[in-house]
Amino acid sequence: MSDKSAKDYLPGAQVPDARGYFGAYGGRFIPEALVAAVEQVAEEYEKAKADPAFTAELDALLKDYTGRPSPLTDVHRFSAEAGGARVLLKREDLNHTGSHKINNVLGQALLTRRMGKTRIIAETGAGQHGVATATACALFGFDCTIYMGEVDTQRQALNVARMRMLGAEVVSVKSGSRTLKDAINEAFRDWVANVDSTHYLFGTVAGPHPFPMMVRDFHRVIGVEARQQVLDRTGRLPDAVVACVGGGSNAMGIFHEFIPDAGVRLIGCEAAGEGADTPKHAATLTKGDPGVLHGSRTYVLQDEDGQTIESHSISAGLDYPGVGPEHAWLKDTGRAEYRPVTDDAAMQALRLLSRTEGIIPAIESAHALAGALELGRELGPEATILVSLSGRGDKDMHTAAEYFGLYDDPAGGSAHDAAHGGK
Amino acid sequence: MANKPNEASKLSGILAAAKAENRAALIGYLPGGFPTVDGGIRAINALIEGGCDVVEVGLPHSDPVLDGAVIQTADDIALRGGVRIKDVLRTVQEVATAHPEAAVLVMTYWNPVDRYGTARFAADLAAAGGAGCILPDLPVEESEEWRKAADEHGLDTVFVVAPSSKDPRLAEVTAAGSGFVYAAAVMGVTGTRNQVGSLAEDLVARTRATTDLPVCVGLGVSTAEQAAEVAGFADGVIVGSAFVKRILEAGDDEAAALDAVRALAGDLAAGVRRR
Numbered sequence: 261m262s263d264k265s266a267k268d269y270l271p272g273a274q275v276p277d278a279r280g281y282f283g284a285y286g287g288r289f290i291p292e293a294l295v296a297a298v299e300q301v302a303e304e305y306e307k308a309k310a311d312p313a314f315t316a317e318l319d320a321l322l323k324d325y326t327g328r329p330s331p332l333t334d335v336h337r338f339s340a341e342a343g344g345a346r347v348l349l350k351r352e353d354l355n356h357t358g359s360h361k362i363n364n365v366l367g368q369a370l371l372t373r374r375m376g377k378t379r380i381i382a383e384t385g386a387g388q389h390g391v392a393t394a395t396a397c398a399l400f401g402f403d404c405t406i407y408m409g410e411v412d413t414q415r416q417a418l419n420v421a422r423m424r425m426l427g428a429e430v431v432s433v434k435s436g437s438r439t440l441k442d443a444i445n446e447a448f449r450d451w452v453a454n455v456d457s458t459h460y461l462f463g464t465v466a467g468p469h470p471f472p473m474m475v476r477d478f479h480r481v482i483g484v485e486a487r488q489q490v491l492d493r494t495g496r497l498p499d500a501v502v503a504c505v506g507g508g509s510n511a512m513g514i515f516h517e518f519i520p521d522a523g524v525r526l527i528g529c530e531a532a533g534e535g536a537d538t539p540k541h542a543a544t545l546t547k548g549d550p551g552v553l554h555g556s557r558t559y560v561l562q563d564e565d566g567q568t569i570e571s572h573s574i575s576a577g578l579d580y581p582g583v584g585p586e587h588a589w590l591k592d593t594g595r596a597e598y599r600p601v602t603d604d605a606a607m608q609a610l611r612l613l614s615r616t617e618g619i620i621p622a623i624e625s626a627h628a629l630a631g632a633l634e635l636g637r638e639l640g641p642e643a644t645i646l647v648s649l650s651g652r653g654d655k656d657m658h659t660a661a662e663y664f665g666l667y668d669d670p671a672g673g674s675a676h677d678a679a680h681g682g683k
Numbered sequence: 684m685a686n687k688p689n690e691a692s693k694l695s696g697i698l699a700a701a702k703a704e705n706r707a708a709l710i711g712y713l714p715g716g717f718p719t720v721d722g723g724i725r726a727i728n729a730l731i732e733g734g735c736d737v738v739e740v741g742l743p744h745s746d747p748v749l750d751g752a753v754i755q756t757a758d759d760i761a762l763r764g765g766v767r768i769k770d771v772l773r774t775v776q777e778v779a780t781a782h783p784e785a786a787v788l789v790m791t792y793w794n795p796v797d798r799y800g801t802a803r804f805a806a807d808l809a810a811a812g813g814a815g816c817i818l819p820d821l822p823v824e825e826s827e828e829w830r831k832a833a834d835e836h837g838l839d840t841v842f843v844v845a846p847s848s849k850d851p852r853l854a855e856v857t858a859a860g861s862g863f864v865y866a867a868a869v870m871g872v873t874g875t876r877n878q879v880g881s882l883a884e885d886l887v888a889r890t891r892a893t894t895d896l897p898v899c900v901g902l903g904v905s906t907a908e909q910a911a912e913v914a915g916f917a918d919g920v921i922v923g924s925a926f927v928k929r930i931l932e933a934g935d936d937e938a939a940a941l942d943a944v945r946a947l948a949g950d951l952a953a954g955v956r957r958r
């Protein structure tokens with residue numbers, strides 16, 4: 261088991277540069293009104309990660325509250341469907357609140373307290389970041405407002421109830437595509453108006469510097485643990501590390517420790533919706549172009565006038581037309597590869613893992629599982645594939661039930677057979 | 684004070700002339716393409732006819748993060764109508780041609796300019812007769828390439844300062860800008876407000892301590908009374924959402940919309956002379 265703690269892995273990363281650039285990507289494209297607040301976050305984070313009291317408190321929370329380290333699970337029956345390659349799941353779904361999002365949230369919540377702020381706002385897509393944020397606000401006694409696109413409040417209704425149970429105000433955002441992008445817009449509008457009292461607890465490795473770096477650092481624990489766990493379990497490094505990419509935080513978290521391991525392929529799975537060659541997808545790195553969205557230069561789904569194109573995915577957490585700048589850099593340098601995974605491939609993988617291993621993954625994470633199935637068939641039985649199982653699927657049962665026909669139909673019959681046949 | 688106002692620019696000349704008349708300048712904003720491209724051109728012309736010295740043509744954006752509900756609605760209408768960057772540039776050209784006495788600026792989020800090409804946008808804006816640009820999500824640190832292109836084409840770059848800007852930061856921002864400094868009256872997004880508040884006057888004083896550039900105040904100003912109040916301590920008064928609201932309220936009646944914005948510009952123009 262890894263004996264590294266936050267004091268080791270937080271300062272360990274070399275990029276970005278002082279202005280927040282990973283190669284040509286990143287930076288800080290923000291209104292003047294937010295400059296002082298964003299600089300305060302950057303300065304406080306630098307101080308915090310050098311402060312043994314901060315790292316010790318974070319370590320204790322990750323262990324005793326979140327339940328870290330998260331386990332590594334061999335999935336033999338699932339592996340048989342992946343060309344016989346050995347698939348190992350890093351179980352972020354077993355963290356408190358049910359996803360990787362809590363790692364970053366606890367770090368930023370401690371930072372919020374250090375900055376003397378009393379109110380936290382956040383965006384959420386799948387609701388997992390919102391739930392984790394509402395959880396930390398309950399724990400620390402902060403006021404909490406979560407912005408969520410109206411489409412997502414409907415498809416992730418369970419998480420809306422969880423956030424409200426935890427005492428957060430959930431604002432349903434009705435502008436634009438009414439999904440994650442618009443929730444972020446609305447959170448920025450709130451932040452500009454309330455910046456004195458409020459920290460914007462950004463939920464992924466996007467946004468203005470220092471968020472891409474800081475959120476990555478708080479999630480590096482995933483890869484730091486997993487690398488050691490795989491070595492202990494198998495005696496060698498994996499051939500590939502696979503993770504889903506929305507904004508890209510679970511992927512950066514698990515990739516980062518492996519970047520120097522040149523022999524380990526890093527593969528990000530983007531949501532291809534109805535297909536990357538249809539208009540309905542969220543495959544930003546595969547189909548987008550460099551531009552500026554939500555405070556940093558990165559790949560963006562945009563038209564020739566620089567207007568953002570609406571994304572589409574069955575997964576609320578991946579339904580985003582931007583992506584973290586470090587992924588843009590990893591793509592251009594060739595260190596990581598990014599593959600599109602369709603709604604249907606993800607849903608089939610979700611059902612397969614449920615039925616072969618008794619683990620119901622989040623639809624987001626199911627994109628990584630679908631990527632692993634494809635990769636395993638390419639690499640064959642000698643290969644070892646580490647997959648980030650970023651979250652659990654409870655929140656997605658309504659979507660899955662509709663997709664596979666799992667509800668009893670109102671006429672009185674059972675949907676049981678349809679569930680076996682599938683779609 | 685590191686910088687001198689750019690004496691040569693049209694924008695500086697207009698602001699200096701207002702100052703010589705012992706009044707604040709009136710600066711009006713409307714998005715291009717709202718409610719249609721040609722309707723928008725007529726509306727912006729009406730702003731100038733009513734009494735605006737300077738106009739800002741907004742480039743509608745899919746993600747107007749710094750705008751409140753009113754301008755979001757207008758941007759939506761313009762984008763659904765299919766407005767393109769070239770239409771906004773045509774708007775600048777038609778307004779600048781019809782009203783050579785006014786300065787026409789573009790106000791835009793950065794990504795459309797980035798995508799169009801920084802040098803190309805500066806060249807095309809200058810060719811259309813534009814006087815400069817306000818880029819509210821392009822902070823000074825990221826602005827070097829733009830400023831080079833703008834300088835090459837004789838365009839002013841107006842930077843925004845905010846109540847949260849600390850004094851050393853104000854000096855950096857004002858040193859990089861030209862034309863005027865846009866002082867945000869409040870912390871928040873665009874939209875009409877009942878009060879201008881006390882932050883604006885303090886910000887103007889702190890900004891003045893760093894620059895000779897005129898300092899104009901915007902965000903939330905919507906009435907002649909507020910304009911007069913702001914004119915008491917600033918070199919210019921910037922009004923946007925209040926004009927947009929008049930057009931939204933007029934619905935399909937274009938004549939009523941034009942009358943309403945012309946009348947509001949007239950009231951505000953009287954306000955800035957009442958200081």
Ligand SMILES: Cc1ncc(COP(=O)(O)O)c(C=O)c1O
Pocket residue numbers: 359360385386387388389463464465504505506507508509510511576577578622624625650651652
């Ligand atoms: C379980 C899970 N995985 C992945 C994501 C996507 O985010 P990111 O790409 O930042 O990891 C989300 C976002 O909501 C999520 O809930």
